[in-house]
Amino acid sequence: MLFHVRMDVHIPTDLDPDVRAEIVAREKGYSQDLQRSGKWPHIWRIVGEYSNFSIFDVTDNDELHEILSGLPLFPYMDIAVTPLATHPSDIAAG
Numbered sequence: 001m002l003f004h005v006r007m008d009v010h011i012p013t014d015l016d017p018d019v020r021a022e023i024v025a026r027e028k029g030y031s032q033d034l035q036r037s038g039k040w041p042h043i044w045r046i047v048g049e050y051s052n053f054s055i056f057d058v059t060d061n062d063e064l065h066e067i068l069s070g071l072p073l074f075p076y077m078d079i080a081v082t083p084l085a086t087h088p089s090d091i092a093a094g
């Protein structure tokens with residue numbers, strides 16, 4: 001199942017810089033492992049915002065929830081999920 005996900009990051013400005021750097025580094029590793037596995041095939045920075053648009057390719061809602069709630073930055077994110085279905089005019093879908 002494909003999902004479009006928007007993540008908006010709001011790290012408190014008073015968070016200790018070392019803690020912030022450690023969380024962001026863990027987030028990068030977590031994200032890149034999932035990209036390599038094929039479960040997170042696209043990630044794009046939204047210009048001018050500390051936000052991204054991502055596509056996830058997962059088995060079901062529960063797997064997506066597990067992945068998103070495991071993000072090291074999850075406590076500092078607003079997340080919007082949109083499930084995607086095949087468009088009847090998509091020539092790639094046949």
Ligand SMILES: O=C(O)C[C@H]1C=CC(=O)O1
Pocket residue numbers: 007009027028029031050051052073
């Ligand atoms: O920077 C972001 O958009 C937030 C988050 C998502 C992946 C990652 O490495 O950081």
